[in-house]
Amino acid sequence: MSENVGIVIVSHSADVARGTAMMVEQMVGREVPLGWCGGDPDGGLGTNVEAIMAAIDKAWSEKGVAILVDLGGAETNSEMAIEMLPESRRGRVVVCNAPVVEGAVMAATEAASGAPLEAVRRTAEELTPA
Amino acid sequence: MMIDRDTRKRLIETVANRVIANAEELTDLDRAIGDGDHGTNMRRGFEAVLAAADELSAKAFGESLKGVGTTLVMKVGGASGPLYGTLFLSLGKSLTDEVSREQLAEAFAAAIEAVKARGKSDVGQKTMLDVLSPVLAVLREGGEGFPARLRATAKTAAENTIPMKAIRGRASFLGERSIGHMDPGARSSALIVDAVADVMEGRA
Numbered sequence: 001m002s003e004n005v006g007i008v009i010v011s012h013s014a015d016v017a018r019g020t021a022m023m024v025e026q027m028v029g030r031e032v033p034l035g036w037c038g039g040d041p042d043g044g045l046g047t048n049v050e051a052i053m054a055a056i057d058k059a060w061s062e063k064g065v066a067i068l069v070d071l072g073g074a075e076t077n078s079e080m081a082i083e084m085l086p087e088s089r090r091g092r093v094v095v096c097n098a099p100v101v102e103g104a105v106m107a108a109t110e111a112a113s114g115a116p117l118e119a120v121r122r123t124a125e126e127l128t129p130a
Numbered sequence: 131m132m133i134d135r136d137t138r139k140r141l142i143e144t145v146a147n148r149v150i151a152n153a154e155e156l157t158d159l160d161r162a163i164g165d166g167d168h169g170t171n172m173r174r175g176f177e178a179v180l181a182a183a184d185e186l187s188a189k190a191f192g193e194s195l196k197g198v199g200t201t202l203v204m205k206v207g208g209a210s211g212p213l214y215g216t217l218f219l220s221l222g223k224s225l226t227d228e229v230s231r232e233q234l235a236e237a238f239a240a241a242i243e244a245v246k247a248r249g250k251s252d253v254g255q256k257t258m259l260d261v262l263s264p265v266l267a268v269l270r271e272g273g274e275g276f277p278a279r280l281r282a283t284a285k286t287a288a289e290n291t292i293p294m295k296a297i298r299g300r301a302s303f304l305g306e307r308s309i310g311h312m313d314p315g316a317r318s319s320a321l322i323v324d325a326v327a328d329v330m331e332g333r334a
Contacts, residue, residue, distance in 0.1 A: 040207025042174060046167060049203050049211065072300050073209035076248065080203055080212035 005111040005120045006033035006059030008067040009104050010052055010074045012045045014038035020068075020101050028108040035059035047074045052081035056093060064092035064117035066124065068104040092117065098124035131330075133227050138194050139187035141326065144334040146176040146183070148325035149318060156321075159314040163301040167208055168314040175206035175214070191229070195222030209299065210315060213249055213258065220244040231276070235269040242266060255297040256308060258315035261287040265323050277330035284323035288316040 007024065011017040017038035024034060035055030040046025052067075059065050067082075069075045075095060082093045094117060096103055103124040110123035133141075149156075149172050157169030178201050179186070186197045199218030203211050220241035225233065242262050246252055253263045264287045268279045289312065296308035299315075328334040 040167075040171065040174070041205055042207070044167075044170070044207075045165075046171065046207035048207050073207075073211075076209040076212045077207075079248070080215065084203070 003063070004032050004061060004114060005063045005107075005117050006035065006056075006061040006065040007104055007108045007111060007120075008052070008055045008059045008065055008078075009034075009036040009100060010047055010055070010067055010078050011036075011038040011070045011100060012047060012074060013070075014043075016070065016100070020104050023101065024104050024108045027105055028112050032108045032111045033059040033061050033065075034108070035065075047077040049077050049081045049084065052078055053084060056081065056085065056089075060089070062092075064094070066107050066111070066117060066120045067093065067095045068098060068100045068107060068124065069095060070100045094121050096121050096124040098127050102127050131229055131231075133191045133225075133229060135187055137329070138191060139183055140334060141329050142179060142183045142187055142194070142198065144329050145322050145325040146180040148321050149173070149176040150180070152318075152321050156314050156318055159312055159317055162311040163296065163304055163308045164314060165300050168210060168318065171206045171208040171210055172214075172318055175202045175211060178202075178205040191227045192222045192225050195219075195225060198222075209249070210318070213245055213315070214318075216244045216248040217241045217262075231269065231272050235266065235272075238262075238266050238269055249298060251298040254294070256291050256294040256301060256313045256316070257296075257298055258313070258319040260291050260294070260313070261316045261319040261323065263287075265319075277327040280330075281324050281327040284320040284327075288312060288320035291316040 009017045009020045017036040021036040035058035037051035037055045041048050056065050067078050069078050078095050107120050107124040110120045153169035153173035160166050160168035186194045195218050199215045203215030221237050224237045251257050253259050261284050264283050268283045291313040296302045301308045
């Protein structure tokens with residue numbers, strides 16, 4: 001079990017999600033638990049609640065998980081996935097209001113320092129224009 | 131009304147088939163102002179619902195509605211999955227096999243609030259809520275022949291989204307350019323109401 005907050009990347013495109021995850025691994029390293037998913041249940045562009053839940057599980061840390069999303073449905077489906085988690089985990093997963101690539105790298109950098117979930121989220125969200 | 135197993139099956143099949151039959155139109159509408167996947171997503175979701183129709187309708191009405199909601203959440207693959215999923219999950223929380231129009235209206239009102247919260251949206255923003263909300267008013271009013279009024283109200287309400295400017299969802303990226311197109315989610319909601327009205331009238 002990692003000491004660090006986990007990061008989940010949710011994109012409409014599996015390629016974008018995978019590419020973002022590779023950037024995080026290269027720039028931040030592997031000490032941050034990382035999960036990613038992209039694509040609808042048939043493999044087309046879209047997002048998928050079941051896959052998001054699996055990605056959260058993969059990136060699970062007792063300190064929580066921060067999710068970075070790209071567009072509309074990715075956010076709505078991530079929020080739905082959080083609600084469908086076991087109650088013990090639900091309160092420890094947040095969706096960051098931040099651009100997916102930059103947000104994932106910034107959030108992971110913060111997470112790698114051992115920061116708590118709220119700090120990880122705040123760091124990612126600093127990228128969002130007020 | 132008594133929503134027995136046969137009625138539940140008819141409801142599920144009629145709604146699912148109506149959405150599937152009109153998937154192309156939904157995709158065309160979404161291509162104009164969204165990302166063009168509403169029809170494909172809804173078809174995938176309701177095909178999964180249809181495949182589970184026997185199993186879903188064998189459960190009590192509340193549980194079968196929740197089952198429809200969960201299936202849509204898991205299978206749709208776009209924002210409409212959680213939105214319609216939330217609508218059916220919420221309806222399933224309070225409805226039982228024996229249901230009055232008043233109870234239905236009350237459950238529908240709660241479901242609309244749940245959809246608003248899920249989509250962080252409200253009436254007047256060119257969404258499915260612009261159909262669901264006027265439909266609720268007709269449900270509350272009741273009276274002779276209200277299923278026909280449900281159908282007519284839903285159709286008109288969907289058409290009324292044409293001149294609206296989108297504030298939520300992908301269409302909001304278009305701003306003023308979203309004006310002049312019917313909202314795909316409003317249209318899919320009208321299709322579902324239409325199918326339910328058919329079952330209420332004994333036409334399906």
